[in-house]
Amino acid sequence: MAKRPAVEEQEQEAFKNGDRPMDIDQDEAGDFEDEFEDEFESEDEIFEAGVDGRPDEEREAEERENGMDIDPGTFIPGRNKLSPGETLNPDLSTYDLLHTLEAPWPCLSCDIIPDSLGSDRKTYPATVYSVAGTQAARGRDKENQLLVMKMSSLSRMEKDDEEEEDDSDDEASDPILETKSIPLTSCTNRIRAHQTPQSTSAKPPTTLTAAMTESGQVFIHDVTPHLTAFDTPGTSISFAQNKPIYTIRAHGSNEGYALDWSPLIPEGKLLTGDSAGNIFATTRSQDGGFVTDTTPYTSHQGSVEELQWSPNEKNTFASASSDGTVKIWDVRSKSRKAALSVQVSKTDVNVLSWSHQTPHLLASGADDGEWAVWDLRQWKQSTSNPMDGDFKPSPLASYTFHKEQITSVEWHPTDDSIVLVCAGDSTLTLWDLAVELDDEESRDTAGVQDVPPQLLFVHYMEQIKEAHWHPQIPGTIMATGGSGFGVFKTISV
Incomplete structure (x- = not known):
């Protein structure tokens, strides 16, 4: 990623105060110049000298001796810090899709809504339906909102080798x-969505x-009318349709x-889980009503940070x-x-994230920046006491590339070797757990310090908090954080 000047200090201060960030113009790409132009007069000289002007044997011997050293000046997001007055600019050639969108206030949690546009979609422009909840500044709590969103006309990145006519419609569309x-x-x-299929396909x-809120209450809304309004012109939302259909108050304050x-x-x-270590279950009945169990699940000695149902x-x-x-x-369990x-x-x-x-x-992802993969088949209790502190199985894999807290982790929906991870260092990383290096590859990467070979991609997004794979658009990710929303797809996945 290239560096470019940051926004003015007053804009940065406004951002810290919760105001919407201002748009920043991208630097124009410069012309590529061939630094080896006219260095050799004929093709015979090129083949004789090798790609860098030396015989192949001499160059290969040096490469074997030195490994694949990284220039100490190379900036690695998540491992290096920006200097004052600098920010990062993405390498657009590594993306198939890349769009950023602003929100009235930062949203620290979002979820993708499945739609009726088809599965395994690979055509552009793309459309994404989603929900998010805001984090308004202190003293402005009444400005908070639950946002139901439709992002459309998400164009594919222009490729130099694509014919103009193939992309003409896409180029003309703005997000x-x-x-x-x-x-x-x-x-x-935290916000999560759930869809209940209707008995007939006509509906x-x-x-x-x-939406789990700072107040301790959990608000359940039916946003079906809001989603319908996007695609049915003239549809209006009534005051009653904005009210929660149920509120969970079991967590108190x-x-x-x-x-x-x-x-x-x-x-x-x-x-739903809270800072006191309590977990409550709320069930919806066939007639649409809700019931929250009055007896919580209790075993944790600290705040419940994450809950994940088994997929099977x-x-x-x-x-x-x-x-x-x-x-x-x-x-x-009655206990x-x-x-x-x-x-x-x-x-x-x-x-947490459970592989589907x-x-x-x-x-799992922790506050110290480590994330790990566990095989639950190894979690067999060796004692009669399931809370025995001596029971400590080893993870299948663990990574400490990130040096700040892990804020999101999620398995790819159709590939159990690919995982996305978000961290407090403002990066989203993609990992390929299937990567294994043989002896020759290990030697070639010996100079890559603190960068595991399983690290596939690094995406920088200021104050990123959470991200999800789109279940119907392969490889596409939606992320949210302090700087707004991002929807992207890399060429790596």
Whole structure:
């Protein structure tokens, strides 16, 4: 990534205060010059001298001796710090799709809404439906909103080797962001969406959102009318349709960060966790009503930071906590205690992701910047006490490339070797766990310090917090953070 001058100091100050960031013009690309032009007079001289003017044997011997050294001046996002007055500019040649969009206030959580436009979409321009919750500045809580969004005309990056006529329609389109806002009186810490299929294909699926707020309340909204309004001209949203259809108050005044809808219960079953270590289950009945269990699941000694339902066992879920543990639960247990507990970090465990392709794989991310992959088949209790602190299995893989807290982790929906990770260093990294180096490759990469060979891609986004793979547009990611939203697809995935 190239460096370019940052925005003016007053713009930076405005951003810190929660104001919308100003647009920044991109630098124009310069002309490429061939520094070896006219160095050789004939093709025979080129082949005789080798690609850099030396015999091949001499050059290859030096490469074997030195390995693949990285210039000490190379800037690696997440491993190096920007100097004052600098920011990063993306290498556009590494993206198939790259768009950024602003929000009235920073949104620290978002979710993608499945749509009826088809699966496995590879055509452009792309369309993405999503939801997010804002984090308005202190003292301006009444400006908070739940945002229902349609992002359309998301064009593909121009490629030098593509014919002009193939991309003519795409080039003419500008990205469009349409929003429907629902007023909230508190900041949203986490938001998740759930769709309930209708009994007939004539009706669209019911789309529910659950927003866990700073106040401790969890608001459930039916945003189906808001999504319909995007594609049905003249549709208006009534005051009543902006009201929550149910509010979870079981957490009292305890702030929460964790919630998850079960993917295996169509009617809707929601888990919510708070800073006091309590986990509550809320179930939706066939008539559309909701019931929250009055008895919480309790075993954590710290704040519940993450909850994840199993993708193939409707009675099983996992939780992560600031106490450094990950626990596995069975909702049928009358004791409401964890069935299994593993100390996976000495710091807060912030996020989890359950692989949908290989359900015994679970990824975790912690406050110290480490993220790891666990094989749940190895989590077999060696003692009769499931809370025994001596039970400490080793992860299948762990990485400490990031030096700041992990804020999001998610498996690729169709490839259980690809994982995305967001961190407090303002980077989103993509990892290919299938990469294994043989002896020759290990020697060639000996000069790459602190960069694991499984690291596939680094995307920089200021104050990034959370990201998700789009389930219907292969390889496409939506991310959110302090600087707004990003929708992108790299050529690497």
